[in-house]
Amino acid sequence: MQQQFTLEYWIDVDWYVGKLQEVPGVFSQGExxxxxxxxxxxxxxxxMEEQxxxxxxxxxxxxxxxxxxLA
Incomplete structure (x- = not known):
C-alpha cells in the first residue's frame, strides 16, 4: 500500500530544505x-527502519x- 505525505520545503542559501509534516523528525535537503x-x-x-x-x-x-x- 502506497502512503502519501506532505513535503513542506523552503530555500535556504541555495539549498532546498524540507520536512514531512505527518512524520516528526524526518528532515532533509538537496540542491x-x-x-x-x-x-x-x-x-x-x-x-522507519530504526523504529x-x-x-x-x-x-x-x-x-x-x-x-x-500503600500511598
Missing part, C-alpha cells in the same frame, strides 16, 4: 527539489490492583 524529494524518501526509510528495530515484538498490558495501605 534541487528532485534531489530533496529523493533524500526525504531516504530519510523516511531510515526513521522497527527498536519496537517490542508483542507488547501486552495487564490491569493490576494497588495493595492496601
Amino acid at each position: 534541487t527539489l528532485d534531489e530533496l524529494e529523493d533524500n526525504i524518501r531516504d530519510a523516511y526509510a531510515l526513521v 522497527l528495530s527498536n519496537s517490542r515484538p508483542e507488547s501486552k498490558t495487564k490491569e493490576i490492583q494497588r495493595e492496601r495501605g
Whole structure:
C-alpha cells in the first residue's frame, strides 16, 4: 500500500530544505527539489527502519490492583 505525505520545503542559501509534516523528525535537503524529494524518501526509510528495530515484538498490558495501605 502506497502512503502519501506532505513535503513542506523552503530555500535556504541555495539549498532546498524540507520536512514531512505527518512524520516528526524526518528532515532533509538537496540542491534541487528532485534531489530533496529523493533524500526525504531516504530519510523516511531510515526513521522507519530504526523504529522497527527498536519496537517490542508483542507488547501486552495487564490491569493490576494497588495493595492496601500503600500511598
